Amino acid sequence: MEHWSDYVRFVTAILVVLNPLGAVPVYLGVTGGLTPLRRNRAAMAAAMTVAIVLMTSVLSGEWVLRAFGINVPCFQVGGGILILLMAVSMLHARSSRTRQTPEETRAAADQDSVGLVPLGTPLLAGPGSISTAIIYANKASTWRDTCFLVAISLLAAICVWIVLRMAQPIGEVLGRTGINILTRLMGLILAAVAVKFMTDGLLQLMPHLGAG
Numbered sequence: 036m037e038h039w040s041d042y043v044r045f046v047t048a049i050l051v052v053l054n055p056l057g058a059v060p061v062y063l064g065v066t067g068g069l070t071p072l073r074r075n076r077a078a079m080a081a082a083m084t085v086a087i088v089l090m091t092s093v094l095s096g097e098w099v100l101r102a103f104g105i106n107v108p109c110f111q112v113g114g115g116i117l118i119l120l121m122a123v124s125m126l127h128a129r130s131s132r133t134r135q136t137p138e139e140t141r142a143a144a145d146q147d148s149v150g151l152v153p154l155g156t157p158l159l160a161g162p163g164s165i166s167t168a169i170i171y172a173n174k175a176s177t178w179r180d181t182c183f184l185v186a187i188s189l190l191a192a193i194c195v196w197i198v199l200r201m202a203q204p205i206g207e208v209l210g211r212t213g214i215n216i217l218t219r220l221m222g223l224i225l226a227a228v229a230v231k232f233m234t235d236g237l238l239q240l241m242p243h244l245g246a247g
Contacts, residue, residue: 042183045171048228049191052118052163053085054125055198057218060211061158062202065149075200077150082196084155089168089188093181096169107173111236114166119229121163125222128215159195170232 062081066074100110168188175181198205209217238244 041171041174042187044228044231045167045184046187046190047224048167048171049089049164049187050194051221051225051228052121052167053159053191053195054218054221055159055195056205056209056214057125057221058154058158058195059198059202059206059214062154062199063206065154077154078196078199078202080148080150081154081159081199082192084151085160085164085195086189086192088156088160089164089191090185092165092168093172093175093184093188096172099169100173107170108236108239110166110173111170111232112240114163114170115229115232115236117166118163118232119226122222122226122229125218125225128218154199167228 062078066077069077100107168184172181172184175184206214
């Protein structure tokens with residue numbers, strides 16, 4: 036990474052893609068019949084899942100791309116399109132089907148491990164956050180960059196844990212309308228992140244686009 040602005044972009048992008056506030060209604064819904072202890076365990080399991088998925092993406096992202104013969108610019112464009120679809124859903128204050136399908140939501144009621152699935156993945160650490168982590172991991176030029184990305188992944192997981200542990204009061208204070216407003220704002224930011232990914236990828240694939 037060449038500038039501190041790259042670090043700031045990763046922090047912003049990963050937190051917006053995760054959107055833990057947007058997961059509050061789902062968390063309250065799937066854990067409504069659980070005891071407080073089991074709800075807290077579900078929140079911890081979701082946070083740990085997020086940490087593991089993001090750190091794995093950061094550390095093994097380059098290997099995954101090489102294994103499938105995918106170059107970074109192509110992945111940036113593809114990941115940008117996926118993230119843009121998520122942003123459009125967020126602008127409409129609804130959950131994207133790329134993160135979680137209605138069938139997964141209904142099945143969660145029958146699962147004891149709701150913190151792992153569907154909360155941890157794919158609702159929080161889904162295709163969008165994985166793509167974001169891999170894209171920035173491939174920008175890392177030193178071990179210090181990689182360590183920073185791993186640390187931010189852990190910080191993001193801690194943020195998820197805090198938000199889910201406070202889901203009840205957050206839901207009461209903000210209400211569905213407040214959460215929808217914040218989700219739309221984050222969707223706007225996420226759309227800009229997606230356009231940035233796609234633009235960077237296209238300029239590398241077709242350098243003549245930036246010649247003028």
